[in-house]
Amino acid sequence: MPERSRTAVAFSLLFILLAAAAVLMVSREATAGGRAEGGPVVIRNVRLFDGDRIVQKTNVVFAGGRVTAVGPKAAVPTGAEVIDGTGKTLLPGLIDAHVHIITAEALSQSLVFGVTAVIDMFTSADLMKALKADQAAGRAGGRAFFVSPGILATAPGGHGTQFGIPIPTLRGPADARAFVDDRVADGSDFIKIILDDGSAYSFSRPTLDMATVSALIAAAHARGKAAVIHAATLQNCRDSLNAGVDGLAHLFFDGGSDPEFGRLAARKKAFVIPTLSVIQGVGDQAMAIAVAKDSHLSPYLKSADIQGLRRSFGFRINPSSYRAAEAAVPLLKKAGVPILAGTDAPNPGTAYGASLHGELSLLVQAGLTPLETLRAATSIPAAKFGLAGRGIIRKGGPADLVLINGDPSLNIDATRDIVAVWKDGVRVNRERYKEEAAADRAGAAPAPSGRSPEYSRSRLVSDFEGQEVSASFGAGWMISTDTMAGGKSKAQMRLAPGGAEGSAQALLVVGETIPGGASLWAGAFFSPGPAPMTPADLSSTKVISFWARGDGQEFTVMIFAQSHGYRPIARPFAPAAEWRKFEFPFSDFGLKGDDIMGIFIGASGKPGPFSLWLDNFRLD
């Protein structure tokens, strides 16, 4: 089974593939605008969250991109624009502590939602350099402030290598020093490390050993850089903390539970970015859909954002994983561990900017107070990542400000009801962005994500005649079973002699569906997109066909379309002992076909062992 297919299934930064192209777009400006940064602005009689606490009824003055006065007696400079803050709250610009920035536009979009700084957790070194050069030269007006590790540290074939970004991988501790030196030369703000063997999502892939992780942390510290780790399981997180990592980029995904976890993180003086949004997003879309439908956020979402929020990873992790991560939050809080709000946008189930508001809601649901949650999205990430005075509102600091209706210390959802956003004292033109978003949704030539000329031709996808299981396009064939949903079914596939229509070989899928999870399936899965569960445009397909023979039982074809989320559309078929051709008109599935994430063929529904031979799979 191709390792490449499986590694990309979970935690795919699916759009990172676009990063190289995105570099070319860096100079394009988006939604800057509004007043010049010179003119003084006064916000009067406003409730202030200064990054730490709430002050009722005060004034904030800013000019020249800086806050010039804070306090009930702050004088109103002549000629200042005066904004009545009655009933409103002024916050420091929000900070999303876990994103992947793949275009400059992502930074502009973040601003519209009040996110004035982001902590990127992996992008191409070229894009990082371009964005940071713009920022340093004052050419990044209209964009959120940006820090980044550039590329990440991973094993050969490990997580992070599947996105098409060139990454020099590490073979052992001896490679750590040079890797860190190269990142420092790139201008990376910190070092990002991957410790993830895939087991949290029921597959396997190479990962770094702890000796290499420790060497990376030591090398980062020797160069004055923080080391932040993506550690997938509870044990990976514990090992990383014990190795001296500065922060966890996620909580664990494997449903682990340890009452001592908070105390361990506290003892090691580490911070944690729970990324509840993306952990929940692997299991269900609850908060993502709430964000997509939110009356304050939705007018600013473009069609690609709505698709992103509805997109799923396609395979679930153990259903208890989200509850376990959520349960770890109060342990961290109790132990005094700094908690940072981060979304992991643009992974499936997230959108830049908008999803941070969903993350804040999830952190409150997990047990933080609204005030603690506001700190998690302002002063705490600013302190941990050295964001140059951002994340707090005080005299002399950057005028990165968000004015909202209501009191977020009483109801965290108030952060969604944005009145105005300023970045370095420049008001973000949210009205213009709203018009662009409305036009985008109205004009929506949908789903450019999977559109590619190669999908528009009729073709034989797989005849299974080669040395290995392959397909003429897409990410190819893999095994899919209900272990992704906590089940116990198993299957394997291999090329077997004796194909259909007199050919030499066929694909043999053998397995057993075993009750244990919420649902029951095991079989072969074809991904037509460039990565598993990346939608592909198959709208020119009229018929799916293949030859099959079986063991007398009924099997199922299931199509996963992005517009249908996790709910596949299934059709049964019953192959006999002899080869027979099966044809499924695409129209039978009731799909437009422009957002197909995968086609499953195998056993489902009832338990027992099975054998299924497949051949000459076509999309015509």
Ligand SMILES: [Zn+2]
């Ligand atoms: Zn990430």
